[in-house]
Amino acid sequence: MSLLAPARLRRRAAADRARSDRNPWRSLRYPSMRWWSVANLVSNAGTWMQLTVQNLLVLQVTGSAAMTGLSLAVQAGPGLLLGLFGGAVVDAWPRKLTAAVSQAALGAVAVVTAGLVAFDLLNVPTLLLLAAVTGVIATVDGPACALLGNDLVYTRDVPSAIALGSAVHSVGRLAGTALAGVAVVLFGTSAAFLANGLSFAFVAAVIPFLRLVDRARDPDAAPPPPAPEPAESRTAGARGAALAGTSPREGLSFFLRRPRLVALAAITGLSAVFGRNYTLTLAVLVTGPLAAGAGSFGTVSTALAVGGIVGALVAGVLQRPSVRLVAAMAGIGALLQVAAGLAPSLALLVLLVIPMAMVESVSDTAGTTVLQTDPPAHMRGRVLGVWRSLSTGWGLVGPPAMGLLMELAGARAALVLGGVLIAGASAAGLLVHGRRARTPVAVPAVAPAPGQVMASAA
Structure with a gap:
């Protein structure tokens, strides 16, 4: 028993750490x-x-x-x-x-x-x-x-x-x-x-x-690039020179060379334009086809807030989110949006809105984590700068685009069409990624060095 006790204690400690994580x-x-x-x-x-x-x-x-x-x-x-x-x-x-x-x-x-x-x-x-x-x-x-x-x-x-x-x-x-x-x-x-x-x-x-935490003790942190001088110790003139050398163009170039970031921007932008303008689309749906009043939209807004908070708690469990998770959440949210567009009653809409907000919160947390941890530390500010420009752009385009779509097709059809578009794009992206993951990578044959040949012969 005394020999087994340390093993049980180690397993219990490992389980406690896993629960803590x-x-x-x-x-x-x-x-x-x-x-x-x-x-x-x-x-x-x-x-x-x-x-x-x-x-x-x-x-x-x-x-x-x-x-x-x-x-x-x-x-x-x-x-x-x-x-x-x-x-x-x-x-x-x-x-x-x-x-x-x-x-x-x-x-x-x-x-x-x-x-x-x-x-x-x-x-x-x-x-x-x-x-x-x-x-x-x-x-x-x-x-x-x-x-x-x-x-x-x-x-x-x-x-x-x-x-x-x-x-x-x-x-x-x-x-x-x-x-x-x-x-x-x-x-x-x-x-x-x-x-x-x-x-x-x-x-x-x-x-x-x-x-700030010590990244040298962070088991998951990438090693920082060599720097001749820490930013905190620079003089005002040196900081100005550093800023001049920190080209915004480098951030855009880096962003465009990272397929993960480009894919993240594509799915997030599509969702922002055709899916997440709930203060507009759901307001029109509630006061229009569902023939409810402003007070009823207040109920829907409260359900959105509750779902967002619950989704944040769920997202907190994540440790290594991926763009695939963002795409999957976008697809699920889009299907819920289609169901919301077809909802025959306010009660059913409220029930659908809560998981819609939960999925959106999980997707946002996963995407933000990828965005802020995928680039090396010295590039993250510029990557977030690129993202700010992009998100401002689709934030300005989204409401007018959905407003025009609702004018032309109606609130229900706009929600359904937008959801189908997002779900289709998410499914296509996941399918393409899955095929690439299953495709074996050809490793070119390389002639061994003379020393390696002699070592193997020996």
Whole structure:
């Protein structure tokens, strides 16, 4: 018995480690990730407080729905045009410094907006200028904060960190939307912008105290390329030279040479244009063919939020997601979308919406993990910059395209056609990948070196 006891203890320890590795909350074992999650919760709540009242404020200032749409386009435009340059900045500068400065800058813009609103000084040109400045800062802030979160955990725990971030985003959205109404009633519209500015300041204050993991101890990390000098030790002039040498074009070239990333972009873009515009497509379906009211769409929106949170918990179990998983999830989501388009009642639609949101959350987590771990560390900022440009593009194309399709074919037909297109593309991609995987790779015959011949003869 004494000889068997150590073996049982080793098996039990191995089982405990395996269960720990499947824990969706395992990234919270890192103290810095706990602080980062709290900071993100505060930031997301502040952001949604501002977003809840922002469009109404813009509409009040401009008096035009078209100008409201223009302000949104002005804010999104830099992501489309300058994403590559923002990613290059993230690769050239220290991650913590870049994230802290960008968060502080976004906070300053929000506080300035709050002051202008409070003193009734906000006009259309100033509004568009603030929107453009916010968009430019976001091209750096997005990839910097995303990669900083991943730098707080080991590679195998990155899916858990991303899933945790998704759950925090959903909770922050619910909290921010609720707090916005209270703040506006008690303190006025400017309070939402001020709260968002303070939330950015809180994140910027937390960042310097975060501890990055030691990649030398990360069992799944790729060895870093040799670097003559760490970024943190460079002088201002050396950093400028490094930024000049960190070409945005290199990021685009690298992205296009990686079949995994190209395939990920293709399936994600197709899903974004024809599948994920649920705030538009489901709203038209609920108020149109299903003949329900705005309150019923609120129920559908709640079901989407619940499914997203559950999906984030499921996605946290992932350890090594792949593009195949993204394609499979996209195909399943597309079939659920087809079923939603054919749903005869609101009750059935609500039941379908929950797994639709779950699948979307799992797919997003898997895709984001591939995107942020597949490239080498020194290229990740630029790869995320490419992705930001692409995602901004299909984010701008998707709603008008689906709106036009619904105008021409109706809400049900648009959902069905979009789902069939996505499912067909996903199935074709998986089939092609499967055939390539089964095709044996021919190894060319190579004549042995003389030393090898003598060794074998001996």
